[in-house]
Amino acid sequence: MSESTDDHVAHKLYARMHEHGxxxxxxAEALGFAAADVARARERLLRLRxxxxxxxxxxxxxxALARGLESHHRALDQLLEQHVMTASLVKDYLSVAARRGDDVRVEFYERDRLAALHQRIDECAAMVKHEVAAMHPPAKWTREGLEAALARSRGNLGRGVRIRSIHAQSMVNDPLIREFFQVWLAAGLEVRVTPVVPTRMLIYDRQVAIVQSEPGDPAGGAVLIRGALLVRSLTALFETLWTSASEPQDVPRAASGDALTGQQTAVLRLLATxxxxEAIARTLGVSTRTVTRIVGELTALLGAGSRFQAGARAARLGWLD
Structure with a gap:
C-alpha cells in the first residue's frame, strides 16, 4: 500500500477516535479498516505523536506539534553546543596536544592560505581509500566549483570509495544545487539535507578532518586535523546529523517558507493549533471554501498527503518557528 493511502487511513482513524472518544x-470496526491497515496507521500516528x-x-x-517542536529544538541545541565545544577544542587545546607529541597533528590555514588549503583537500581526496563524509552549510556555489568537485568524486567512486554529504536544507531552493542533487545521486553519491548544518567539514577515512574555522565565514580559513581519536568524535557528529537528515526529494523547494503568502502563513499557523x-475561516474573515483551497495549496507545496502530514513537515522545516 502506498504512503498516501496509509496516511489517509491514519487520518480517518485519528479523526474518528478523536471525535467519538x-x-x-x-x-477501525466502525470505518471497516483491515487489521494490517490499522497497524500501519497506528505506527504512523505514534511517529507523529x-x-x-x-x-x-x-x-x-x-x-503533539508543540512536543515535536520542543524535541526538535532540544536536539538542535545539543548539536550546536557540541559544535561550540569542538571549536573550543580546536582553538585552545589541540596545539597543546600536538606539542606533547600525541597522536594528533593540526594544521591551521588562515584566509591568506586558501590556495594551500585547496591543494591539501585535493591531496586528501586523492589518498582516501574507503569513505568521504562531508557537511555543507549554506554557501554560494559556482558551476565551475561543483563540476570540479564532481570530477574528483567520480574518481573516488570509481575506486570504490563511499561518499556521503549533508547539505543545509535551505539549499533546496537554489536551482543550481537542485540540479546537482540529481547529478550527484545519479553518479552514486549519497546526499541528505537537514535544517541546520553548523559548519563545513570534510572527513577522510575517519582519520583526517578539515573543519571550517569560522562557521559564518567560508573564506575565513580552516583547520586540518589528523588523529583517529579526535576525528572519531567529529565523525560521530556527522553520523548524528546523517541519521536525522532527509532525502532531498522529500523536502519541498520552498524550504525556508519565504514563498508563502501572508494568508498561507496564517492558515498554516492555525492548522498547527x-x-x-470552519474555525480558521471565522478567524481570518474568509469563506470556508477559501480556507479549503489554501489548505490544498499548502499540502501540495509541502508534498504532504494530508493536513496532519503538512503540519508535521512545516514544523520540521521550521516554518512555524
Missing amino acids: ESTTEA LFNPQTETTVDSAV GAKD
Missing part, C-alpha cells in the same frame, strides 16, 4: 479497535499507546487514546494535534477549516 473510541478506541483503536472500535474506530498523535497517539498514546499506554492509554490507547489520541493526542490533540496542537499538543488543530483548528478546523
Whole structure:
C-alpha cells in the first residue's frame, strides 16, 4: 500500500477516535479498516505523536506539534553546543596536544592560505581509500566549483570509495544545487539535507578532518586535523546529523517558507493549533471554501498527503518557528 493511502487511513482513524472518544479497535470496526491497515496507521500516528499507546487514546494535534517542536529544538541545541565545544577544542587545546607529541597533528590555514588549503583537500581526496563524509552549510556555489568537485568524486567512486554529504536544507531552493542533487545521486553519491548544518567539514577515512574555522565565514580559513581519536568524535557528529537528515526529494523547494503568502502563513499557523477549516475561516474573515483551497495549496507545496502530514513537515522545516 502506498504512503498516501496509509496516511489517509491514519487520518480517518485519528479523526474518528478523536471525535467519538473510541478506541483503536472500535474506530477501525466502525470505518471497516483491515487489521494490517490499522497497524500501519497506528505506527504512523505514534511517529507523529498523535497517539498514546499506554492509554490507547489520541493526542490533540496542537499538543503533539508543540512536543515535536520542543524535541526538535532540544536536539538542535545539543548539536550546536557540541559544535561550540569542538571549536573550543580546536582553538585552545589541540596545539597543546600536538606539542606533547600525541597522536594528533593540526594544521591551521588562515584566509591568506586558501590556495594551500585547496591543494591539501585535493591531496586528501586523492589518498582516501574507503569513505568521504562531508557537511555543507549554506554557501554560494559556482558551476565551475561543483563540476570540479564532481570530477574528483567520480574518481573516488570509481575506486570504490563511499561518499556521503549533508547539505543545509535551505539549499533546496537554489536551482543550481537542485540540479546537482540529481547529478550527484545519479553518479552514486549519497546526499541528505537537514535544517541546520553548523559548519563545513570534510572527513577522510575517519582519520583526517578539515573543519571550517569560522562557521559564518567560508573564506575565513580552516583547520586540518589528523588523529583517529579526535576525528572519531567529529565523525560521530556527522553520523548524528546523517541519521536525522532527509532525502532531498522529500523536502519541498520552498524550504525556508519565504514563498508563502501572508494568508498561507496564517492558515498554516492555525492548522498547527488543530483548528478546523470552519474555525480558521471565522478567524481570518474568509469563506470556508477559501480556507479549503489554501489548505490544498499548502499540502501540495509541502508534498504532504494530508493536513496532519503538512503540519508535521512545516514544523520540521521550521516554518512555524
